[in-house]
Amino acid sequence: MQLTNRSKQVSNKEMTLMERAYLPAIATGLAITIKHFFAKKVTIEYPEVKRYLGPVFRGRHILKRDEDGRERCTACGLCAVACPAEAISMVAAEREKGEETLYREEKYAAVYEVNMLRCIFCGLCEEACPKQAVYLRHDEFIPVFTERDQVIWGKDLLVEDMNNRYTREAWTKEEARALDLKRAGGEVTNVVPRAIP
Amino acid sequence: MDLTEFLTKTAVIFAVFALTLVIAMYSTWAERKVAGFIQDRMGPNRAGWGGLLQPLADAGKMFFKEDFIPALANKWLFIAGPSLAMLTALLASAVIPFGSTFRINGHEIALQGVESNIGILYVFGVVALGVYGIMVGGWASNNKFSLLGAIRAASQNISYEVAMGLSLIAILMMSSSLSLGEIVSQQHGGNWNIFYQPLGFIIFITCSFAECNRVPFDLPECETELVGGYHTEYGSMKLGFYLFAEYINMFVSSAIISVLYFGGYNYPGMDWVYSQLTSALGTETGHNIATLIGTAVFFGKALFFIFFYMWVRWTIPRFRYDQLMNLGWKKLIPLAIFNIIITGAAVLFLKPVITAWLN
Numbered sequence: 001m002q003l004t005n006r007s008k009q010v011s012n013k014e015m016t017l018m019e020r021a022y023l024p025a026i027a028t029g030l031a032i033t034i035k036h037f038f039a040k041k042v043t044i045e046y047p048e049v050k051r052y053l054g055p056v057f058r059g060r061h062i063l064k065r066d067e068d069g070r071e072r073c074t075a076c077g078l079c080a081v082a083c084p085a086e087a088i089s090m091v092a093a094e095r096e097k098g099e100e101t102l103y104r105e106e107k108y109a110a111v112y113e114v115n116m117l118r119c120i121f122c123g124l125c126e127e128a129c130p131k132q133a134v135y136l137r138h139d140e141f142i143p144v145f146t147e148r149d150q151v152i153w154g155k156d157l158l159v160e161d162m163n164n165r166y167t168r169e170a171w172t173k174e175e176a177r178a179l180d181l182k183r184a185g186g187e188v189t190n191v192v193p194r195a196i197p
Numbered sequence: 198m199d200l201t202e203f204l205t206k207t208a209v210i211f212a213v214f215a216l217t218l219v220i221a222m223y224s225t226w227a228e229r230k231v232a233g234f235i236q237d238r239m240g241p242n243r244a245g246w247g248g249l250l251q252p253l254a255d256a257g258k259m260f261f262k263e264d265f266i267p268a269l270a271n272k273w274l275f276i277a278g279p280s281l282a283m284l285t286a287l288l289a290s291a292v293i294p295f296g297s298t299f300r301i302n303g304h305e306i307a308l309q310g311v312e313s314n315i316g317i318l319y320v321f322g323v324v325a326l327g328v329y330g331i332m333v334g335g336w337a338s339n340n341k342f343s344l345l346g347a348i349r350a351a352s353q354n355i356s357y358e359v360a361m362g363l364s365l366i367a368i369l370m371m372s373s374s375l376s377l378g379e380i381v382s383q384q385h386g387g388n389w390n391i392f393y394q395p396l397g398f399i400i401f402i403t404c405s406f407a408e409c410n411r412v413p414f415d416l417p418e419c420e421t422e423l424v425g426g427y428h429t430e431y432g433s434m435k436l437g438f439y440l441f442a443e444y445i446n447m448f449v450s451s452a453i454i455s456v457l458y459f460g461g462y463n464y465p466g467m468d469w470v471y472s473q474l475t476s477a478l479g480t481e482t483g484h485n486i487a488t489l490i491g492t493a494v495f496f497g498k499a500l501f502f503i504f505f506y507m508w509v510r511w512t513i514p515r516f517r518y519d520q521l522m523n524l525g526w527k528k529l530i531p532l533a534i535f536n537i538i539i540t541g542a543a544v545l546f547l548k549p550v551i552t553a554w555l556n
Contacts, residue, residue, distance in 0.1 A: 023399070026513060033235050033512045043239040 055168060055179065058121045058136040061114050062166055063158045066104055071159060072133035075109040082128035087118035105131075114153045116142050138168055205306050210291065213310040217290040221444040222252040224503055228444075231507040255437075262433035267339060270430065274337035279431070279438035282330025286445035289323045292316040293452045294378045296462045296492035300481050308492060309378060316377035317369070320453060321362060324408065328354045330442065331417060335427035346426035349518065350417030353407060356525040357414070361404035363533035364397045367540040368457055381461035386468070389460040396536045398458045400529050405450040407525070410443060412510040416518055451502035452495075459498050462491035 018024055044051055053059070064072050075092035093110035095103045102108075119142075125134050145151055160166055226241065226248060233240025241248035266275055291310035299306040313319055328351045335347020368390055372380045384390060391398050407414035418426040428439050455461060470490065475483035516524070 026509075029512045030508060033508060036237055037231070037234045037508075039237055041234075041239055042237050045239075045242075 053138060055138050055175070057138045058123045058126075059140045060137050060142045061119075061125075061153065061158055062135050062137050062160050063109075063112060063155065064133050064135060064166070065160055065162060068101070069162050070100075070102060070104040071108055072104055072131045073109045073112065074105040074107050074131055074133070075112075076107075076130065078128040078130060079125035079134050082124040083119075084122060084124065085118045085120050087115045087120075088125060089113050089115075109155070112155050112158060114158065115151060116145070116153055117151050135166070135168075137166055201304070205304070209306065209308070210310045213290060213293070213295070214287060216295075217287060217445060217448060220448045220500075220503075221441060222256075224444040224447060225255065225440075226251045227503065228507050228510075231504065232511055235508070235511045259434045259437040264433045264435070265430075267430050269339045271337040271339065274333050275430075276435070278330055278334025278337055279435045279442070280330075281333055282327060282442040283438045283445070285323050285327040285330060286442040286449065289320050289449045290445070290452070292319050292377055293449070294381055294456065294461055295495055296488050298484075299488055300484050307378070308488070312378060313376065315375045317365065317375050317380070317457075320377075320449075321358075321365075324446075324449075325354075325358055327408075327442075327446065330439075331427050334431065334439070338427075338430035340430055343427050343429045346417060346429065350410065350427055353414065353416055353521060353525075354410075356522065357404045357407035357529075360400055360525060360529035360533050361408065363530060364400035364404065364536060365457070366533075367394055367397045367536050370537070370540050370544055377456055377461075381456055381463065384460035384463050386463070387460070387465040389458065389463070391458040394458065394536070394540070396532065397540075398454075400533050400536070401458070402454060403524075403529060405454065406506070406509070407521075409446045409450055409506070411447065411506055413513040413516050414521060415515060416521060447503055447506050448499065451506070452499045454502050455495060455498035461498075462495040464491070464494045467491070 066072050075090050077090065077092075080086075080088040080090060089111075090109045090113070091111040092107050095106050095108055121136060123136055126136055229251070230240035230248065232238075241251040244250040244254045266272055292313050294307070294309040296308035299308065311319075331350045331354070332347050335343045335345075335350070338344070368380070369375065371390065371393060372383050374380060374383070380390075406412075410417045416426075418428065428436055431439060467487075471483070471487045474487050477483065478486065
């Protein structure tokens with residue numbers, strides 16, 4: 001029974017003198033390897049140079065502010081409910097008088113914590129959020145942590161910096177493809193990762 | 198021998214050993230770099246510029262690893278193994294002629310650790326002792342795998358030494374001298390032995406691959422079949438010595454290849470360069486600079502062969518053990534004997550005709 005067209009008849013025929021001499025084959029092999037010696041290297045020197053991860057990459061969490069600089073999060077808890085790893089926890093508080101410039105709704109998250117050891121970067125919190133407050137950045141990883149107190153990220157690390165707002169350039173596959181082409185043409189420079197505050 | 202002569206001689210010998218060690222040290226760096234380039238990677242590039250401090254970093258790591266000796270091992274032999282391997286590899290570098298002579302105030306200083314009439318015999322004698330490093334290490338480990346690995350390594354080294362010696366005899370018949378310096382000076386003026394002995398060269402370089410335990414003949418350290426070969430029980434700087442000895446061997450055999458087949462420090466147009474330099478800079482300075490150029494040429498050749506070793510390493514897969522033995526005993530030795538017969542006939546019948554015709 002023939003399953004593919006790629007099958008090849010195996011033969012057990014004697015090697016020719018050229019093949020048995022072994023040295024021509026070695027010379028061919030050496031020619032192939034020396035070609036790679038001068039080939040372009042695929043290495044990227046990682047900590048200094050970072051590769052663009054693509055618009056659909058899910059990296060570090062961010063809590064968005066709106067265009068007036070108010071926190072969007074209203075501490076509804078839907079992200080925590082949606083989280084399969086139970087990494088998100090929060091404490092809600094009521095907005096006081098005079099805090100209208102800080103928080104968008106009457107309720108806000110006084111404490112918002114993500115346990116980075118538990119998080120699996122599935123993006124369900126993004127999808128669950130009705131206020132478009134929580135996102136996973138497409139251009140940054142969670143940095144490596146070595147201490148226990150670096151594991152749980154609070155609002156100081158999560159809430160976005162208004163001077164360096166996070167925008168996602170492409171949302172659909174087609175947009176991403178167009179953007180990649182522009183990037184390859186040198187029209188758009190790579191996203192510069194922001195330092196962790 | 199007066200005191201100045203003694204001191205210069207000692208200095209030359211120290212310089213030769215130091216140079217060999219430095220080259221072997223940087224061969225480890227070059228190996229990783231070449232491996233990287235051939236596999237489209239960068240190789241080490243963190244320690245120092247272009248990774249140039251990598252050998253020092255590796256040495257530091259090896260020194261600080263736990264120095265472990267198995268309880269049932271023969272302690273002294275266990276330590277002696279790597280030392281022997283290192284010692285024999287290093288000793289062979291003593292007779293290699295790196296260049297012609299330096300002239301300082303009328304004194305002639307030969308750029309060769311020991312000027313010996315039997316240089317090539319000495320090299321073979323010392324290199325043959327390298328088997329002891331492997332055997333002693335494998336035996337002293339008191340481990341079946343190590344012993345099996347050591348026996349394999351020893352039988353490989355010995356069988357390839359036969360073919361190596363036989364392929365060399367053709368060179369000795371042509372030059373009718375055992376002195377390496379003499380063999381080099383006979384190849385003066387582009388008259389390199391490679392043009393007369395292509396078959397001998399192929400046999401010789403194949404055997405030196407096997408002698409250095411390099412791929413495709415690195416059966417002694419065949420991890421898949423023998424856990425780790427003769428150095429299964431070794432760690433830290435003792436293992437480092439074994440690996441380092443391999444690199445010294447590599448340099449020595451590259452140097453020997455360039456001396457025997459590629460004219461050592463000779464290069465085409467040498468006489469013209471020499472006469473230009475001596476007429477422009479005076480006899481002594483010109484002579485010394487010409488010597489330096491010759492030495493650079495020698496190192497260029499030797500380093501090319503070190504590169505060749507690495508190039509082959511990342512090209513050809515390892516032999517199976519029976520294939521290795523077949524190649525050694527059934528192919529290379531008959532070929533070497535054939536080469537001797539041809540060369541003998543040529544030296545006996547052809548050479549007088551050609552010399553008569555040339556005169």
